[in-house]
Amino acid sequence: MAAFxxxxxxxxxxxxxxxxRVDLGTRELRRDGVAIPVGSRAFDILAVLVSAGGRLVxxxxxxxxxxxxxxxxENNIHVHLSALRKILGPDRNLVLTVPGRGYQLCVQKTDxxxxxxxxxxxxxxxxxxxxxxxxxxxxxxxRILAMLESSRLITLVGAGGIGKTRLSxxxxxxxxxxxxxxxxxxxxxxxxTREGMLDAIxxxxxxxxxxxxxxEKGVACALSDLRGLLLIxxxxxxxxxxxxxVDALLAANNHVRVVVTSRERLxxxxxxxxxxxxLETPPAxxxxxxxxxxxxxxxxxxxxxxxxxTVGADGQQLQLxxxxxxxxxGIPLAIELAAARVAALGLDGxxxxxxxxxxxxxxxxxxxxxxxxxxxxxxxWSHALLDHTxxxxxxxxxxxxxxxxxEALGVVxxxxxxxxxxxxxxxxxxxxxxxxxxxxEGPRALYWLYESTRAYALQKLRDEGEVETITMRHEHHAxxxxxxxxxxxxxxxxxxxxxxxxxxxxxxxxxxxxxxxDIALR
Numbered sequence: 015m016a017a018f019x020x021x022x023x024x025x026x027x028x029x030x031x032x033x034x035r036v037d038l039g040t041r042e043l044r045r046d047g048v049a050i051p052v053g054s055r056a057f058d059i060l061a062v063l064v065s066a067g068g069r070l071v072x073x074x075x076x077x078x079x080x081x082x083x084x085x086x087x088e089n090n091i092h093v094h095l096s097a098l099r100k101i102l103g104p105d106r107n108l109v110l111t112v113p114g115r116g117y118q119l120c121v122q123k124t125d126x127x128x129x130x131x132x133x134x135x136x137x138x139x140x141x142x143x144x145x146x147x148x149x150x151x152x153x154x155x156x157r158i159l160a161m162l163e164s165s166r167l168i169t170l171v172g173a174g175g176i177g178k179t180r181l182s183x184x185x186x187x188x189x190x191x192x193x194x195x196x197x198x199x200x201x202x203x204x205x206x207t208r209e210g211m212l213d214a215i216x217x218x219x220x221x222x223x224x225x226x227x228x229x230e231k232g233v234a235c236a237l238s239d240l241r242g243l244l245l246i247x248x249x250x251x252x253x254x255x256x257x258x259x260v261d262a263l264l265a266a267n268n269h270v271r272v273v274v275t276s277r278e279r280l281x282x283x284x285x286x287x288x289x290x291x292x293l294e295t296p297p298a299x300x301x302x303x304x305x306x307x308x309x310x311x312x313x314x315x316x317x318x319x320x321x322x323x324t325v326g327a328d329g330q331q332l333q334l335x336x337x338x339x340x341x342x343x344g345i346p347l348a349i350e351l352a353a354a355r356v357a358a359l360g361l362d363g364x365x366x367x368x369x370x371x372x373x374x375x376x377x378x379x380x381x382x383x384x385x386x387x388x389x390x391x392x393x394x395w396s397h398a399l400l401d402h403t404x405x406x407x408x409x410x411x412x413x414x415x416x417x418x419x420x421e422a423l424g425v426v427x428x429x430x431x432x433x434x435x436x437x438x439x440x441x442x443x444x445x446x447x448x449x450x451x452x453x454x455e456g457p458r459a460l461y462w463l464y465e466s467t468r469a470y471a472l473q474k475l476r477d478e479g480e481v482e483t484i485t486m487r488h489e490h491h492a493x494x495x496x497x498x499x500x501x502x503x504x505x506x507x508x509x510x511x512x513x514x515x516x517x518x519x520x521x522x523x524x525x526x527x528x529x530x531x532d533i534a535l536r
Contacts (some may be wrong), residue, residue: 025030029064031108031119036064044410055080056098059091063109063119063422067196069220070239072116091117115239142199142245148184149346150309150317151177158185158288162243162271165286166264169274172290173448173464174385174392175347178275179247181290185273186245195242202250203248203385206417208255215259219244234262240270249276250447265383277396277448292344292464296336302329304347310339310349317353325356334361343464348389351375361483393470396449406432407440408449409478412471413488417460426484 029036035044038061042463043050058080062071073088081090095117099106110118148155158181161168170178186197200218205211212233213223219240244263249256257280260272264284277285293310306309314335318325325331338361342348353362354377367374375389385395400408410427411418413523420441428437441461444450451462463471475481 019434032105034102034105036060036062050101050331052101053094053097055090056094056101059094059117060098060109063117067220069196069241070112070116070118072239076117078455093310137248141187142183142190143201144179148177148180149313151181151184154181154288154290155184155188158273159188161286161288162189162273164446165284166270167260167272167274167280167282167284168286168288169279170288170290171276171279171448173345173467174277174396175389176290176292176448177344177346178290182245182247182273182275184245189243193242197243197245198240200244200246201248201300202246202252202256205252208245208252211252211255212259215244215246230259230262231266233259234266237270238266240267242270244270244272246272246274248272249280250278251395253278253280256280267520277399278446293339293349295339295344298337298340300336302332305332305336306476308336308339309343310342310346311335313346314339314349314353317350318356321354321357325353327377331361334365338365341365341465342371345464345466347386347392348375348466351377351389369422371466372473375466389466390470393467396447397470397474399447400443400449403432403436403440404443404447405474407437408444409448409461409471409474409480410484411444411461412468412475413470413484414461417462419458419460422491423461426487 028038033045035047037044041057041061043052043057043060049438054312059076062076062079073091074210074496076091077086077088095109095111099109102108108120110120111116158168158170162185170182172178183199186199189195190197198219200215202211205214209228212228212230216223216233216236221236221238240263246256246260253276256274260280261282261284263270264272279285293313293409294308295310296305296308299370306315311332315325325335338352339349342352348371349359352364352368354376355367355374359367364374372390376387385391397408407427411423411431413426414422423441424434424437428434432440441450445452445461449463449467451464452459453462454460475484
């Protein structure tokens with residue numbers, strides 16, 4: 015089926031082409047402000063190429079729009095193209111013929127984004143959503159742009175609220191600025207099915223949807239002539255389906271590049287992964303000048319002062335801002351939500367409310383997705399994507415305040431409801447889904463949670479009534495650590511939890527003494 019299967023019904027888009035201005039609403043072509051007579055069919059051809067926004071248009075596509083009810087010879091296209099090029103004169107190369115493939119408009123930039131004659135199916139497909147200015151991500155942007163020079167698929171992975179969407183939009187915007195090829199944006203946050211995902215991708219690329227039952231290869235074939243950058247945002251809840259269509263698309267199209275944002279990677283062969291890290295936070299007792307230099311602090315001050323507050327005017331305020339940013343682990347969404355509360359609570363009040371951050375960190379941008387309206391909603395989204403074993407393991411990691419080893423996790427988490435083998439698979443899944451962090455000390459893996467992630471896990475531990483049991487296991491493990499000084503070096507180092515987190519045993523004993531219900535974050 016041709017990509018364009020309805021009669022021509024162009025909207026009022028306008029495009030500047032050097033000395034020329036094409037107005038689709040008035041069906042008028044002007045050169046240096048002077049109207050130029052153009053034949054009806056020649057203008058139809060020009061309108062199709064203009065509306066394609068620089069995308070290659072095949073012969074069949076062009077004929078199905080310009081002559082929707084008539085069977086004509088290809089020579090008809092050549093005749094009217096020749097007339098159009100004659101009108102363009104010295105600028106005749108604005109309309110390109112790609113031998114054996116079709117026709118293309120050589121465009122630089124539109125002053126008004128064009129909608130489709132397909133009843134709105136294109137929905138300004140070449141127009142990226144507005145993006146709030148990035149803070150502290152220039153190095154990341156440059157690294158991703160460099161990766162795209164040699165890789166056709168980049169997946170940006172990271173925890174919820176860490177800024178994957180904003181970063182990817184900036185990459186797409188820079189790509190458009192540096193190339194005549196467009197960037198296409200597909201948001202999957204409100205999509206729940208495979209069919210909905212395929213439709214969203216087709217619409218985002220300005221193509222008519224194929225209806226139910228269309229296979230991934232069929233969609234990939236329909237997009238085989240797509241040029242530019244395809245950005246697929248929020249893929250984690252449809253990760254297997256997204257992996258299939260992206261794999262098929264890259265096999266069918268050697269020219270398109272794809273950027274995906276997700277809380278876990280696609281795990282297909284062409285993929286390169288970029289881990290999106292938190293913003294930089296200042297260590298305790300950092301000087302006033304140095305505190306301002308950290309990107310997390312800059313974001314907090316930018317958002318707070320946008321409400322016409324005067325935050326960060328003195329050293330004491332900056333120290334409080336630095337502490338808030340540290341406790342929020344440099345997560346942009348959490349920082350923005352906390353900054354928004356300063357207008358009512360002040361810096362000191364905002365800091366104290368972090369002890370109940372799931373209730374406190376709400377009130378995101380009205381235009382934000384529902385799961386970005388509050389910190390709890392962000393974690394609810396991630397938690398809903400876990401299976402039973404992963405949820406069990408996740409909440410039981412909450413008793414660790416700092417780094418912990420696989421051995422320590424085993425003592426705390428494994429029991430009749432969670433076997434060793436399933437727990438190991440669960441650890442791998444939690445790391446892959448950006449809920450559990452891992453770092454390496456030689457051959458040994460050490461795990462840790464962001465403070466906000468741990469706060470959410472603690473709430474889940476309370477909800478399941480496991481606080482007493484899991485806390486007692488953690489306490490017993492912490493008390494036994496000094497007795498294991500002669501342990502085999504093939505096992506994790508005996509004092510790893512205490513050495514990596516000096517307060518771990520102290521917290522375990524305190525939690526036990528606090529009747530297991532009021533586990534403090536600090």
